[in-house]
Amino acid sequence: MNDVIIRRITKAYGEVTALRDISLTVSPGELFGLIGPDGAGKTTLFRILTTLILPDSGQATVCGLDTATDLKQIRRRVGYMPGRFSLYQDLSVEENLRFFATVFDTTVEDNYDLIRDIYVHIEPFRHRRAGKLSGGMKQKLALCCALVHRPDVLFLDEPTTGVDPVSRIEFWEMLGRLRRQGITILVSTPYMDEAARCDRIALMYAGQCLTVDTPQAICRSFGKPLYKVCSDRMYALLGDLRAYDGTLSCYAFGDSHHLTLREDRSGDTEALATYLGGKGHTGLRLTPIEAGIEDCFMAQGKEER
Amino acid sequence: MKQFLSFIRKEFCHIFRDVRTMAILLLMPVVLVVLFGYAISTEVRQSPVAVWDQRRDDASARMINRLAASEYFDLRRMIGSTEEADGLFRRGEIRLALIIPPAHVASGMQILSDATDPNEATLLIRYAMATLGPGEANSPAEVSLLYNPQMKGAYNFVPGVMGMILMLICAMMTSVGIVKEKEMGTMEVLLVSPLKPAYIILAKVAPYLLLSMVNIVTIVLLSRFLLDVPVRGSLFGLMALSTVYALVALCLGLLISTLVDTQQAAMLTSGVALMLPVVLLSGMMFPVENMPWPLRLLSEIVPAKWYIAGVKDIMIKGLGFGAIAREMGILALMVAGLAGISVKRFNLRLS
Amino acid sequence: MNVIETDCLSKQFGNFTAVDRISFTVARGEIFGFLGANGAGKTTAMRMLCGLSVPSSGRAVVAGCDIYREQERIKRHIGYMSQKFSLYNDLTVRENIRLFGGIYGLRGRQLADKAEELLRLLGLESERHTLVRSLPLGWKQKLAFSVAVIHEPEIVFLDEPTGGVDPATRRRFWELIYEAAARGITVFVTTHYMDEAEYCNRVSIMVDGRIEALDKPSALKSAFGAADMNEVFLAVTRGKGSE
Numbered sequence: 001m002n003d004v005i006i007r008r009i010t011k012a013y014g015e016v017t018a019l020r021d022i023s024l025t026v027s028p029g030e031l032f033g034l035i036g037p038d039g040a041g042k043t044t045l046f047r048i049l050t051t052l053i054l055p056d057s058g059q060a061t062v063c064g065l066d067t068a069t070d071l072k073q074i075r076r077r078v079g080y081m082p083g084r085f086s087l088y089q090d091l092s093v094e095e096n097l098r099f100f101a102t103v104f105d106t107t108v109e110d111n112y113d114l115i116r117d118i119y120v121h122i123e124p125f126r127h128r129r130a131g132k133l134s135g136g137m138k139q140k141l142a143l144c145c146a147l148v149h150r151p152d153v154l155f156l157d158e159p160t161t162g163v164d165p166v167s168r169i170e171f172w173e174m175l176g177r178l179r180r181q182g183i184t185i186l187v188s189t190p191y192m193d194e195a196a197r198c199d200r201i202a203l204m205y206a207g208q209c210l211t212v213d214t215p216q217a218i219c220r221s222f223g224k225p226l227y228k229v230c231s232d233r234m235y236a237l238l239g240d241l242r243a244y245d246g247t248l249s250c251y252a253f254g255d256s257h258h259l260t261l262r263e264d265r266s267g268d269t270e271a272l273a274t275y276l277g278g279k280g281h282t283g284l285r286l287t288p289i290e291a292g293i294e295d296c297f298m299a300q301g302k303e304e305r
Numbered sequence: 306m307k308q309f310l311s312f313i314r315k316e317f318c319h320i321f322r323d324v325r326t327m328a329i330l331l332l333m334p335v336v337l338v339v340l341f342g343y344a345i346s347t348e349v350r351q352s353p354v355a356v357w358d359q360r361r362d363d364a365s366a367r368m369i370n371r372l373a374a375s376e377y378f379d380l381r382r383m384i385g386s387t388e389e390a391d392g393l394f395r396r397g398e399i400r401l402a403l404i405i406p407p408a409h410v411a412s413g414m415q416i417l418s419d420a421t422d423p424n425e426a427t428l429l430i431r432y433a434m435a436t437l438g439p440g441e442a443n444s445p446a447e448v449s450l451l452y453n454p455q456m457k458g459a460y461n462f463v464p465g466v467m468g469m470i471l472m473l474i475c476a477m478m479t480s481v482g483i484v485k486e487k488e489m490g491t492m493e494v495l496l497v498s499p500l501k502p503a504y505i506i507l508a509k510v511a512p513y514l515l516l517s518m519v520n521i522v523t524i525v526l527l528s529r530f531l532l533d534v535p536v537r538g539s540l541f542g543l544m545a546l547s548t549v550y551a552l553v554a555l556c557l558g559l560l561i562s563t564l565v566d567t568q569q570a571a572m573l574t575s576g577v578a579l580m581l582p583v584v585l586l587s588g589m590m591f592p593v594e595n596m597p598w599p600l601r602l603l604s605e606i607v608p609a610k611w612y613i614a615g616v617k618d619i620m621i622k623g624l625g626f627g628a629i630a631r632e633m634g635i636l637a638l639m640v641a642g643l644a645g646i647s648v649k650r651f652n653l654r655l656s
Numbered sequence: 657m658n659v660i661e662t663d664c665l666s667k668q669f670g671n672f673t674a675v676d677r678i679s680f681t682v683a684r685g686e687i688f689g690f691l692g693a694n695g696a697g698k699t700t701a702m703r704m705l706c707g708l709s710v711p712s713s714g715r716a717v718v719a720g721c722d723i724y725r726e727q728e729r730i731k732r733h734i735g736y737m738s739q740k741f742s743l744y745n746d747l748t749v750r751e752n753i754r755l756f757g758g759i760y761g762l763r764g765r766q767l768a769d770k771a772e773e774l775l776r777l778l779g780l781e782s783e784r785h786t787l788v789r790s791l792p793l794g795w796k797q798k799l800a801f802s803v804a805v806i807h808e809p810e811i812v813f814l815d816e817p818t819g820g821v822d823p824a825t826r827r828r829f830w831e832l833i834y835e836a837a838a839r840g841i842t843v844f845v846t847t848h849y850m851d852e853a854e855y856c857n858r859v860s861i862m863v864d865g866r867i868e869a870l871d872k873p874s875a876l877k878s879a880f881g882a883a884d885m886n887e888v889f890l891a892v893t894r895g896k897g898s899e
Contacts, residue, residue: 038793038820050497072499080497086490090322091315102311103498129322134695145494162819164693165850165886166893190820191849193886205822235834252827254854254884255873294823302822 003028003153003184004049009058011044018044019055020207026186026200031179034188035195035293036204042188043083044207046157049186050080063152076104079151083158085142089131093122093141096130097148104149114181115144118174136167143174147183154178156187160194172197192294201293205302215293222291222299224248225266228256231281240279244272251298258295308500312508319482320512326478334470334520338527341462349428351379353399355390358383359407368405368437375436377429394419401429403437452621459532464616465589467524468609471547472554472583474517477575479558483509484571487562502651510555517551518544537623543616546629549636550612554579556643557608563650583609611635657684659810659842660705665714667700674700676865677714682858684810687833687843689853689873692862693893698846699815701862705844706813707731719810732761735804735841738815742800745789749780752788753803760807774802794825801832805841812836814845818852830855850886859885861892868892 004026011019019041026032034042047053049062051071060067065074087096097119101108112119122137122144130141139159146154156175160168172194175185179199187198195201196215203210203218211218229250231237238257241250246265251258261268269286276284291299320326354372358365373380381399384390390402394417404415416433420426453460486492495505521544528534536543561574584590586600587609593601604610615632618624660682667675675697682688692698703709705718707727716723719733743752753771762770775781778798788796797817805812814833818826830852837843845856853859853873860870869876869892873885882888 037822037825047493050493052493052496075497076499078497080494082490082493084490086494088315088319088491089489091318095315095318099311099315100494100498102308103495103500105308105499134693136694162694162816162848164696164848164893165889166693168848169890192823193851235838251824252830252855254851255877297822298824302824 002026003030004032004060004062004186006045006049006060007058009045009048009055009060011041011048011053011055017207019048022058022207022209024202024209024212026184028184029179029182031175031185031187031197031199033195033198033201034186034204035190035192035201035297036188037190039206040204041207042204043157046080046082046155046186046188050078050155051075077152079146079149079154081142081146081154081156081159083161085138087130087138087142087145090129092127092129093133094126096141097144100145101148106149108148111148111150114150114178115147117177118144118147121170135163136170139163139167139171140174143171147178151183153184153186156185158188158190160189160191168194192292192297195293203293203297203300205297205300210300210302211296218293218296219291222296224260224263224299226289226291226295227259227261227269228253228285228287228289229259230256230283230285231276232283233281236279237276237281240276240281244275246272249299251295253294258289260299309504309508312500312504313511316482316508316512320516330474330478330516330520333473334466334523335527337466337470338463338524338531341466342459342528342532349377349425349432352377352401352429353381354378354401354403354433355382355384355393355399356380356403356405357385357387357390358405360405362408365405368403371436372403372433375432377432377436390417400425401433403433452623459528459534460617460621462589463524463528463532463534464613464620465583465587467521467547467616468550468587468589468613469580469583470520470524471517471551471612472557472579472609473575474520475513475551475554476558476561476579477572478513479510479555480561480565480571480575481568482513483559483562484565484568487566488568503648506559506648506651510559513558514548514551514555517554518547521547534620536620538619538628539625542626542629543619545626546612546615546619546633546636549633549640550608552640553608553636553643556640556647559647559651560643563647563652582607586610587613589613608636608639658682659684659720660688660716660718660844662705662716663714665701665704665716666712667697667704667709668712673865675704675711678862678865678867679714680860680867680870682811682842682844684842685837685840686858687837687845687856689856689859690844690846690862691853691859691889692846696862696893697865698862702813702815702844702846706734706736732807733810735760735807735809735812736815737800737804737812737817739817739819743788743796743803746787748785748787749791749799750775750784752799753806756803757806760809762807770806774806778802794821794829797821797825797829798832801829801836805836808839809841811842811844814843816846816848818847818849826852850884850889853885853889861889863893 002025006022006024009019009022022045034045036042048055048060049067051067051074054068062074063077067074088099091099097108118140122140125133125137130138133141143159160171175187176197179185198215200212200214201218202212229237229241238250238252241247241257241259246261246268248260248262273284273286320330356369356372358369369380372378387404393399400419402417404417406412406414416430418426418430486495525536529536557579558575561571565571565574586593586604586607593604593610611632615629618628658681663679664677665675665679666673666677678701690698690702700709704711704723705716707723707730710724718730721730721733723730744755747755750771753774754767757767757770775784780795780799783791788799791799801817818829833843847853856873858870858872859876860867862868869888871879876888877884880888880891882891
């Protein structure tokens with residue numbers, strides 16, 4: 001039995017199709033990631049699953065309950081953290097938490113064990129107004145508020161957007177611990193590097209689901225040899241690699257460039273090294289590497305325009 | 306119930322922690338009452354007057370004394386001809402001239418008035434006639450001003466200000482408060498909770514209802530002790546009528562919040578769509594009877610018109626609860642209708 | 657030659673020190689990454705350098721202008737783009753270009769030529785009369801950047817310019833940054849993507865108002881024994897950090 005089942009959901013706003021025939025399932029206790037840039041349809045999908053909007057066609061169930069008809073029961077059993085941390089800015093940390101607890105007809109004390117891990121980070125500031133917290137602390141408070149009624153399924157819409165890398169890592173560590181407590185978590189993010197933290201992910205783009213699988217399986221399905229290339233002049237190297245006739249794709253990846261070669265030329269790194277040497281590149285390093293989620297996403301050829 | 310109470314507590318936190326909101330809520334009634342009571346008064350004070358007394362007996366002396374003693378008039382000088390009065394009018398030195406004919410002449414007194422401002426002129430003439438007093442020989446008609454013998458403007462504007470404040474606080478604050486939750490995204494979280502939408506609405510509305518009652522009491526006290534406007538009729542009736550009117554305003558605010566998505570839009574809509582009718586069509590400033598029929602018709606659906614009429618009946622005319630049954634009924638009908646529409650529009654879902 | 661020089665620059669709000677004696681220099685044509693946790697003081701520091709906020713103490717010269725006395729002159733020599741505000745959504749592409757060109761002092765023929773050139777470079781010629789609101793996010797970002805450098809400023813400040821777009825579009829944006837730097841425009845950029853930190857010539861990491869690390873990405877990585885900038889960032893901020 002799956003906790004979330006999405007069958008062929010389509011939703012349009014006027015002429016813009018936000019979701020196009022999406023089907024997904026999420027098993028109990030799974031940490032499932034919806035990975036994609038803005039406009040992929042992540043928020044729309046969350047709103048359908050949390051009974052806030054109705055799809056144009058298709059059907060979705062959460063905990064076996066239909067999102068179109070059983071909204072009252074679903075609303076008791078899910079936790080939802082919309083984008084932009086929906087907190088009352090003029091209430092203190094503690095007041096926010098207590099308010100959301102009573103809204104769900106429970107108390108902070110009843111479920112303190114569940115949120116303790118997270119709450120200790122913000123407890124020193126419990127009298128501070130939520131509006132005066134840093135991004136990382138707001139994020140933690142919003143998570144506490146979404147958890148305080150011990151939901152079966154947790155929906156987190158871009159909880160790490162605009163938050164610094166340290167807070168992001170801490171946040172994912174918390175999600176890992178929650179998952180071990182048996183809570184099913186659906187989380188969306190535009191940061192591809194966070195995908196590896198999920199049990200399974202769906203790569204989404206412009207309302208479509210490109211792939212659904214474990215991050216490892218998606219990376220393995222990359223299917224082509226991938227090389228990491230460095231030299232002493234990185235920017236010039238990018239141009240030269242793109243100009244090379246054997247190049248299939250080449251993207252900057254931090255301190256190196258990731259390169260795939262055309263099928264007839266793959267493996268022929270000697271020729272490439274010679275070509276780059278001829279272009280005057282020194283300190284050249286060319287190493288085969290495993291593909292990451294970002295490589296896989298870009299290999300789908302999905303980009304604007 | 307606990308859910309509901311904590312929700313209301315939260316609403317009060319929002320109100321008390323925002324200095325601007327607090328200022329609007331608590332200072333607005335005071336400022337308006339003082340402003341209308343003193344600065345923007347439709348009353349006339351110390352208007353310059355000249356008198357040509359051709360009679361020169363005890364009766365005319367009494368009249369002149371009364372005029373001179375009145376706070377409405379300032380007796381500038383005694384004159385000896387109509388030409389002299391003309392000159393004073395032209396130079397703007399007087400607003401009114403009183404000509405008392407000789408005792409043997411059958412014709413009555415003559416009152417000349419500068420009618421460049423017709424409202425003021427009418428007012429002055431009425432004041433003059435009231436001041437000179439009924440029963441005076443040769444007075445053209447017996448004038449008796451019921452309920453407001455001193456013709457105090459406050460008797461008219463205090464009910465008007467009450468209608469304005471209630472509409473402003475209930476409608477504007479409610480709509481802004483709800484739309485703010487939409488903007489901040491907290492409404493999404495509230496909707497995805499077992500909280501009943503009716504609770505959300507009631508909890509958002511209750512604090513403003515309470516605050517507007519506080520405001521009504523403030524205004525009544527201020528007008529009683531600062532402006533000497535009494536509550537002659539049933540105090541209970543006044544509070545009951547105010548409550549029903551406040552409910553109309555709250556429903557209007559609720560309706561607006563379902564129509565717009567930003568706080569500015571909510572503010573603007575409630576400002577223009579609700580305040581303007583109160584000022585223009587409620588009879589508070591301009592008499593509705595003299596307007597063309599489409600506006601008269603429109604004024605029938607302005608809640609403030611009924612409220613202000615009812616408040617005047619109670620406060621000024623000193624009538625009891627029974628006299629405002631019609632106003633109560635109409636306002637109650639409006640509450641029922643508006644509440645129905647807004648609760649229906651206040652969706653369980655986002656779109 | 658340095659286009660930014662700061663010496664013990666500080667900013668206090670009441671008894672809270674948002675920026676605590678930061679000293680650094682940025683050379684012409686450099687891409688300078690300005691990193692830090694949320695609330696570390698990046699935005700405050702950037703506002704001071706842009707001439708939008710007066711420092712509490714310390715000294716700084718931006719594009720040859722003193723940040724105490726010549727705030728208005730600074731604004732003529734810099735460009736600014738942030739994720740939150742950059743373009744008017746209810747104006748067309750061309751109107752936005754002409755508006756900002758005009759604001760930055762371009763006139764007549766020069767402005768018209770520049771607008772055409774930009775439309776051509778960005779491949780937006782067919783979209784010139786499209787409202788900016790209906791452009792995809794990535795195009796908006798590119799347009800916002802081009803508009804921020806329309807007057808060939810000495811420095812352009814970019815505040816988290818690439819949020820929310822797909823990885824390929826994000827990389828295209830960085831190519832624009834490289835081109836601008838190659839033309840001699842100094843780029844001062846904040847980001848939460850640690851791979852983007854690698855694209856910078858030098859990177860500073862702020863913690864609690866102070867600059868705790870500043871060097872080339874490669875030097876930082878070897879100094880901290882880290883495999884990538886993410887690890888460097890964690891080491892620096894976790895070592896010192898408290899929120």
